Amino acid sequence: MIWSKKHILDIASLSRDEISMILETASGLKEISERPIKKVPTLRGKTVVLFFMEPSTRTRISFDIAAKRLSADSISIAASSSSIIKGETLIDTARNIEAMRPDIIVIRHSSAGAPHLLAQNLSVSIVNAGDGMHAHPTQALLDMMTVKEIKKDFTNLKVAIIGDIAHSRVARSNIIGFSRMGANVTIAGPPTMIPAGIEALGTTIAKNVDEAIEDADVIMMLRIQKERQKSFLMPSEREYAVRFGLNRSRLQRIRSDALILHPGPINRGIEIAPEAADGPHSIILDQVTNGVALRMAVFYLLAGGIRNADSD
Ligand code: CP
16 A cells, blocks of 8 residues: 555544554554664654644654654744734744745644644645544554554454543544444443534443443543533532542453553543553553654655655
8 A cells, every 4th residue: 555645634534544554654663762773864854843732741742752763853833932922823824834844744723623724725744633622643543553552453342432522532533543443432421521423433322431341442541621621511520530430449340451541641530540540451651652653654654655646
C-alpha cells in the first residue's frame, strides 16, 4: 500500500488499511527512541509547526520529540504568545504561518472543526492534535498501537470505555478506531455524560460500569472534562468515584489479563484509583511512550514517506 492522505484530521476519514499502515510504521520507528543517539536524518530540512491553542502536556511534547527524532525542525506556538490575542482570526494567523513554508501544521483547538477549516483553506498538511469534543486521532492511534502490541489482534477484542463520553474527543476517536479494526466497543458512565445517538459510531451502551468492565480485555478510563461541562453533571467527585470509577473493589473483579488505559491527564482517586493507575494491569505510561513513535509515523507518512499524491 502507498500512503496517499495529505492530512490526519480524524479517525473517521482513515480506512482500516490506513490505520494498519500507521500502526505498522510506528512499530518500525519505535526502536529509534531506545537508541543511545535518538535521532535519524529522515526528515532533515522539513519544518513542523505545533500550533496549540489549548493546554497540553503529553500531546505537544510528544509531537515535538517525534519531529526532533526525525531531524525535522519544530516550532511551538501557544495561544497566549500568538497574535490571535490581538484579534487576528485563526485563518489569518494560519495563513501567515503557512507563508513561512512549514511542511506540516499540528493544531490543537477548543473548537471542533478547526483543523478541517485549516485543511480547507491552506495547502500545507494539517494534523489534528485534538479539536473540541470532536476528535483526537493520534491519541486513538497510539491507544490502538499500545493494545495491539500486547493483544496482537483487534478481532472481537472487548473494549470498555468508561466515564465522561459526552465531552470526550478521545472516546469518539477510540470508538470509531477500535470498532473499525474489528473490536467490540462498550461504553458506560453517568447517563448525563452519555450523548444521544453515540451508538451510531459503533458502540453499545452498558447498563452500568460493572457490566461494561466484566470480561473486558481493555478498560479505558476517562477524566471528567469539567472544562467542557456547563455545570458539573454529578453531585460530587466522591460519588463519581464510587459509582463510576475504577476503584479498588472493581479492580479485584476485572479479568486477570485486562489492560487499563487512560489518555491522561488522570484525576487520581476520582475516575481511577492509584492501585489501578499504577498496578500491573496499567499500560498508561506505555501509551505515552508509544505516542512518540506514533507521531513519528504520522510525520514520516505525511512529510517524508511513501506518499504518492496530494489527494484528500
Ligand atoms: N492525552 C492528551 O491529549 O493529553 P494532553 O492534554 O496532556 O496533551
